[in-house]
Amino acid sequence: MRRQKSDRTLHSSHAILKAFLTKIADLLKFVVGHLIVEIFAASVIGFGCLFVSKGMVSHWAWIVAICVTLSLTILLTYFCFGINSLRKPQGETKLARRISKILAGRRDTEWIEYQDWLHDILLARRQLLDAKCPRWKVKLITYRRLSVFCVVVGISKVRQASMSIRRSR
């Protein structure tokens, strides 16, 4: 009884903490959103004033200020999100991850038998990229290798299934 009570208390405290964190995250999003707009406006005004003080014609100064701020924003966005997207698995790596999840999730013997194959496909991909091989070529080679891997593992699975059916008869 006591244990059940403590479990319930733990669950409710977890729920409260989760709700609290969600509220804070929402608030942060709101603040960051407003801050970005304000920083953008401030930098346009700042650059505009700077260009005017340097003797630029007023309407040209504002146009250049907007252009500079926009390009800085694009660069910053690319720098922040571009790096993050590079870290995320893409294309062939994503496919390899999916294959591994399917195989490992079912605790198949194929995963134990062939995971080193998958490991070496990805290692070869890394080595090709390090050797400055064109990205499209590496992509193509890796996709081909992964497809062959899937076919061989699939055939082995079908063979196993047919053998077990034969045995059961």
Next chain:
Amino acid sequence: MSKNDPLNLTLTEESILNAILFRERYGLEIMKAIAEASKGKKTIGFSSLYPNLRKLEKKGFVTSRWGDETPEENTGARRRYYQITGSGMAAVNRKQEYLTALQRLTLAGEL
């Protein structure tokens, strides 16, 4: 003639056994060793190497162990090292003896 007879070894199986004769290697290393030894003239693909390694393992010619390296970051797949067994070595030697005997026989025939 049984399947396990060393004389029934294919060229790919023989190449794999010879690549791991003196030191253990992982799959990609075996492929590179074969390509390097043949100066790029003989290459084996992934689809040929791994099924052949399984076959050799089933025959008892090869044994394997998991590497201590950290698993691959995206898939969690691990590296596996292959090593030749005593019967694998015996098979390679027997095949070699057979080929030598065959060459000597041809020479004797010519004489």
